[in-house]
Amino acid sequence: MGEEKSLKDHVINLINALINLSPSRNIISQLILLTPEDQVTMSHSFPEINIPDFREVLKAMGIKFGEKIEYLKDSFAEAVARLVHKTFDWLDNEYIYFSYDYFGQHGFFESRKKMDDVRSQLAKLSGLHINLIPNPYLEWAKLVIRKLSHKYGKDKIIGLMKGLLSQSSFKDRDYRGKSLQNFAEKMGMEIGATPAEIKEIYELVVCMEDASEHIYRKGSSRYPQGDVWIEHSKYHLDPLLCESLRYLISYTGWVFDYVYELRHKESLKSALEVEV
Amino acid sequence: MAGEHVKSELTKQLSNFVNALIALAPSRNYVTQLLYLIKINGTIDYRILEDAYPDIVKDEYVRESFAKAFGVSFKDKVFLEPGKYGEFLVDFLGRVLQLFEDVEFRSKVNSLLKDEYPEGVPNLAQEWLEVRLKGLSSERTYGKMALNVLREIVRVGRAKTEDLEKSLNMGRGDVIEATNLLRLYGLIKEDPYGFIPSESLKKYQHLLEGI
Numbered sequence: 001m002g003e004e005k006s007l008k009d010h011v012i013n014l015i016n017a018l019i020n021l022s023p024s025r026n027i028i029s030q031l032i033l034l035t036p037e038d039q040v041t042m043s044h045s046f047p048e049i050n051i052p053d054f055r056e057v058l059k060a061m062g063i064k065f066g067e068k069i070e071y072l073k074d075s076f077a078e079a080v081a082r083l084v085h086k087t088f089d090w091l092d093n094e095y096i097y098f099s100y101d102y103f104g105q106h107g108f109f110e111s112r113k114k115m116d117d118v119r120s121q122l123a124k125l126s127g128l129h130i131n132l133i134p135n136p137y138l139e140w141a142k143l144v145i146r147k148l149s150h151k152y153g154k155d156k157i158i159g160l161m162k163g164l165l166s167q168s169s170f171k172d173r174d175y176r177g178k179s180l181q182n183f184a185e186k187m188g189m190e191i192g193a194t195p196a197e198i199k200e201i202y203e204l205v206v207c208m209e210d211a212s213e214h215i216y217r218k219g220s221s222r223y224p225q226g227d228v229w230i231e232h233s234k235y236h237l238d239p240l241l242c243e244s245l246r247y248l249i250s251y252t253g254w255v256f257d258y259v260y261e262l263r264h265k266e267s268l269k270s271a272l273e274v275e276v
Numbered sequence: 277m278a279g280e281h282v283k284s285e286l287t288k289q290l291s292n293f294v295n296a297l298i299a300l301a302p303s304r305n306y307v308t309q310l311l312y313l314i315k316i317n318g319t320i321d322y323r324i325l326e327d328a329y330p331d332i333v334k335d336e337y338v339r340e341s342f343a344k345a346f347g348v349s350f351k352d353k354v355f356l357e358p359g360k361y362g363e364f365l366v367d368f369l370g371r372v373l374q375l376f377e378d379v380e381f382r383s384k385v386n387s388l389l390k391d392e393y394p395e396g397v398p399n400l401a402q403e404w405l406e407v408r409l410k411g412l413s414s415e416r417t418y419g420k421m422a423l424n425v426l427r428e429i430v431r432v433g434r435a436k437t438e439d440l441e442k443s444l445n446m447g448r449g450d451v452i453e454a455t456n457l458l459r460l461y462g463l464i465k466e467d468p469y470g471f472i473p474s475e476s477l478k479k480y481q482h483l484l485e486g487i
Binding site for chain 1: 342345
């Protein structure tokens with residue numbers, strides 16, 4: 001439809017637009033991502049929200065101002081939060097999708113996959129070197145780790161993240177996440193954080209209680225085969241993906257294992273290297 | 277009271293945010309335009325896209341990179357692969373168009389960005405329709421004919437193929453080609469009783485007069 005710019009220009013424009021919407025580059029996305037939060041904390045972190053005209057713009061995007069500042073369900077602000085998460089994953093080669101694959105006589109199987117070649121393909125389409133394609137997740141992780149290192153001390157934040165990255169996965173026999181609790185307690189002792197402090201840091205960067213985002217149900221509601229969740233942390237580094245796996249034990253019937261896998265490992269390692 | 281510095285920094289941030297959303301719109305970006313057209317249609321014949329978007333579709337190297345990066349399947353029929361980023365992105369674009377169609381949102385943004393947008397921030401939904409109408413009118417073979425068919429559908433509100441044949445004195449083959457083109461651009465929809473104008477065209481009918 002009447003194009004003059006080259007495809008390369010359009011790909012670069014698209015990437016730039018997405019990057020400008022990421023929280024490392026824009027306070028509006030940052031503010032949306034960090035809600036819900038109480039008004040006092042938000043006013044301190046984002047004094048801009050005290051400007052009436054700006055507040056009106058945020059309201060028009062679906063942000064609700066009360067004792068807490070939060071976005072409304074199905075609002076544009078919620079769509080921005082989802083875009084930020086998906087773009088984090090996409091430009092870090094971590095975007096998850098599910099597909100049915102056909103295995104001949106064994107029939108179809110559902111499997112979890114990753115769009116793990118995005119950056120290289122975008123480099124081909126844009127003509128940019130792959131390292132020049134921005135990585136909003138990495139940018140955000142660097143900012144978060146730097147900010148929290150100032151607040152809690154480098155040793156604690158980097159110690160916890162390194163401890164996390166040294167794990168390949170966590171496994172539990174139920175949904176309560178005991179293995180994660182054990183890990184947090186052990187790390188608390190190693191980095192010299194009090195139980196309250198480790199809980200706080202853990203929720204900021206690893207995962208919060210009741211903040212799992214259900215992303216997929218394997219099987220059907222009648223014959224569930226398991227579920228997949230992304231575990232959200234307050235600052236949305238979201239390094240854990242939880243998958244429940246259903247299997248049969250002859251004397252108890254169907255049971256589920258819960259396996260937590262690490263995501264964004266390479267970018268988190270890079271973010272820590274910068275801070276060290 | 278927020279200081280002047282906070283206000284000017286805020287204007288910059290809001291401007292970046294709004295400009296980024298505008299830059300994503302299918303009326304402004306060739307990539308999102310193709311993705312959005314596939315979404316509107318569900319599937320599109322490979323042959324049609326090869327003509328309409330040759331620089332993405334014709335070259336195997338580009339086509340494969342595009343498919344892998346966004347999650348698009350280029351077979352006889354072209355479609356967005358379920359659950360991949362391309363599909364997610366077009367859903368988001370739909371929300372962007374809705375937001376910029378909202379008079380209240382635009383007027384609130386205008387109050388902060390009047391220097392940057394003296395004529396107001398654009399209504400991207402209207403702009404997207406304009407781009408499609410212009411694109412349609414410049415289609416070499418059936419463009420003009422399709423515009424006449426579109427005008428007739430808008431005039432009567434709903435029309436069947438045979439109605440269009442009679443009222444426009446056109447052959448059935450030409451009507452079919454024209455309506456296929458109009459469907460491709462998302463300008464009409466078909467229901468069991470005939471063709472009807474798309475929702476956006478019903479809202480912004482006056483744009484047809486300017487074409």
